[in-house]
Every structure is written in structure tokens, then in C-alpha cells.
Amino acid sequence: MKALTIDHSAPGHLALTTVADPEPTAHQALIRVHSFSLNAGEVHHAVPEGEAGTVPGWDAAGTVIRAAADGSGPPLGTPVVTVAADGAWAELRAVDTDLIGTVPEGTDLGPISTLPVAAGTALRALHRIGPILGRRVLVTGAGGGVGRFTLQLAARGGADVIAVTSDPAKTEDLRALGADEIVTDLASLKDIEPVHGVVELVGGTHMVAAHEALAENGVLVSAGHISGEGEQFPYGALFGHGRRHNRQIATFYLLDDAVGLGADLTWLAALTVRGELDPQVALRSDWTKVTRAAAELAGRRVRGKAVIDIH
Incomplete structure (x- = not known):
């Protein structure tokens, strides 16, 4: 061949x-x-x-x-x-x-x-967060392949979706995919209303800032590191006393979470064919x-x- x-x-x-x-x-x-x-x-x-x-x-x-x-x-x-x-x-x-x-x-x-890597990662990362209906979900690297599927699936799941992108020119595209809020300045994440879950696709300073935005009992799923940067959390960022506590960081890799993946791909394909997933x-x-x-x-x-x- x-x-x-x-x-x-x-x-x-x-x-x-x-x-x-x-x-x-x-x-x-x-x-x-x-x-x-x-x-x-x-x-x-x-x-x-x-x-x-x-x-x-x-x-x-x-x-x-x-x-x-x-x-x-x-x-x-x-x-x-x-x-x-x-x-x-x-x-x-x-x-x-x-x-x-x-x-x-x-x-x-x-x-x-x-669909497999990008939409499969988006779907299973959202599953790791837990129920999202009526909850706030933040997506970093929202303009990338995984990010665009995550916005659509999070909106379909009933979440209020916050998209983080370094490119303001993508704002309208991301809103069309389901983003309710757009953040283009990473420093402004400290001022947003806390979020229940994060699908984090960039790593480095994005992960640190996204973790700080988590509400109490929130979950950050690290599913990508496109920045190539390491993470350095400032002293106190992971304290529970006097801060929002029990905030989790979960790592994720699709092929290590493959049980039932074929059924997920079948479902994602059907959504796509019906025009419900772009x-x-x-x-x-x-x-x-x-x-x-x-x-x-x-x-x-x-x-x-x-x-x-x-x-």
C-alpha cells in the first residue's frame, strides 16, 4: 500500500x-x-x-x-x-x-x-468536569481544533461558556460556536465570575490563571499544552484555608481513556451528519x-x- x-x-x-x-x-x-x-x-x-x-x-x-x-x-x-x-x-x-x-x-x-482526537477530547474532558447544565465552563485555547468542539458541546450541554483566545479577530466565530463570553486578555480572568469547570488546552500561564478562576469544588481538566510552557503557581494559589477550596486539576489523554470511545465517535458522527456539530x-x-x-x-x-x- x-x-x-x-x-x-x-x-x-x-x-x-x-x-x-x-x-x-x-x-x-x-x-x-x-x-x-x-x-x-x-x-x-x-x-x-x-x-x-x-x-x-x-x-x-x-x-x-x-x-x-x-x-x-x-x-x-x-x-x-x-x-x-x-x-x-x-x-x-x-x-x-x-x-x-x-x-x-x-x-x-x-x-x-x-472528530476522534479533537471532538473526542472535548467530549471526554467535559465529562470529567461533571454535570454542566446551568454551570459556567471556561475554555482556554478556544480558537483551536479541540477548543472549537468544546465550545459547541459545552453549549449543547447547557453550560454558560467562556472562551479564552489571544486573537480578538476570532471573537465573532467563537460566539457563533456557543461562547457566551470572550476573554482576550489573560490578566482579566481574575475579574470574571468564578467558573465550575475549565477545559485547559494551552498550559503555562493560561493554566495558572484558569485555575485561579475556578469556583469552590471546581475542576480543571488539562487536555493540551500548545504553549510549550511549564506551570509555576504562586505561593498560596493551592491553599484551601481562606480561599475557594477543593479545586481539582485533572490530567487527560484520550487514548488512556478509551473505554467506550467507539460509541462516543458514533454519537459525534451522527451529530455532525445532522448538522448539529460543525x-x-x-x-x-x-x-x-x-x-x-x-x-x-x-x-x-x-x-x-x-x-x-x-x-
Whole structure:
């Protein structure tokens, strides 16, 4: 099969080559990939730091061409959306059936390929916060791929949503996705009404400021670190006496929280097909142009998700 493999001598660390077809285990289905999506973590870290010769990629949508031998998962011919730690950027992919969501027939699989990491992280991070109906939820890095899904799902869940972005030009877009309030100056977070939950996607000073905005018994879910900064909490920030107390910080990584993920992907795909969840596809091209697309995403010039079509 043809695949994009990591080649540190090639532009963008990627080369389109021919490699052996994957051999599914009994609990895996073989998928013919139609489209995959790019994530910030891939273009910043997974590809530049990856092992030469390997096929990268987390998100892919396609069609089952061989059902799992153990009888689990979708049958032959089913359109699906998939996630795994690697292997998405190829014509064929073997995936554990627990990590496969089904997609209605006739769906454009390009936008669906954006769902696993970005929408899956958004959904499960919100679950970690707990009930959000009528509560205030803060989203840092709200203009990124995960952030845009988080705004939509939090609003759908009945939350009052506060979006944090460093780019004032994104204000109207974020309001359209469900944000009730927009914060563009990080220092002003200390003045907002306390929030019940935070989906934190930036790290560094954003995490420190977002934690300070938590109400008593609030939960901050750290689901991204796009800033590349470490966190330094000032003395007293984590005190309980005389302050809002029992404020939690939870770390999150999607593939370490994969139980039931296939069902979540099926639900997210159905929402998308019904027009109730907008993947915000801002760039779409074929895989011969993946290096250019990855550079655009890495340079933060893509306002939404990037989709790559194989055929």
C-alpha cells in the first residue's frame, strides 16, 4: 500500500512511499482510509520527533474492507471513523474495534475524520468536569481544533461558556460556536465570575490563571499544552484555608481513556451528519500536499481543522 512515512531527510519530515499492508489481529478491522485530519500535536511533535519509517496519524475515516475475525466491530462495507496512536496516514489501517465509530451511509468522510482526537477530547474532558447544565465552563485555547468542539458541546450541554483566545479577530466565530463570553486578555480572568469547570488546552500561564478562576469544588481538566510552557503557581494559589477550596486539576489523554470511545465517535458522527456539530474544516487538500498543509497548521494559519483526502 501507499503511505506517508516519517523521513527526517524529506521536507516536512514526510515521504509518500510504498510499505507492507497492515495485518489485523483478531480484534481489529481493516479499513480502507478515505480521509484523515491533522492535529497540532502531530505536526509539532509526533512527526518531527517520530521514528523514521513509521506511519504516523491518529484520526482517519474510511470503509471496513475486512471485519474483525473475532466478530466484534462493524461488518464489511461499513463507513467508519477511527483513532489509534499511529497508522492513519496510509491507504489501509488496522484498528482495534473498540476505537471505531460507525458513520451513516453516504456521508462525506472528510469532515468526519476531524472528530476522534479533537471532538473526542472535548467530549471526554467535559465529562470529567461533571454535570454542566446551568454551570459556567471556561475554555482556554478556544480558537483551536479541540477548543472549537468544546465550545459547541459545552453549549449543547447547557453550560454558560467562556472562551479564552489571544486573537480578538476570532471573537465573532467563537460566539457563533456557543461562547457566551470572550476573554482576550489573560490578566482579566481574575475579574470574571468564578467558573465550575475549565477545559485547559494551552498550559503555562493560561493554566495558572484558569485555575485561579475556578469556583469552590471546581475542576480543571488539562487536555493540551500548545504553549510549550511549564506551570509555576504562586505561593498560596493551592491553599484551601481562606480561599475557594477543593479545586481539582485533572490530567487527560484520550487514548488512556478509551473505554467506550467507539460509541462516543458514533454519537459525534451522527451529530455532525445532522448538522448539529460543525467540524469547522478550514483547509482541505489531497495527501500529495500534506507537507504544505502541516506547515499551515503548525504556523497557526488554519482557523479550524485540516482535512487530507487520500483518493
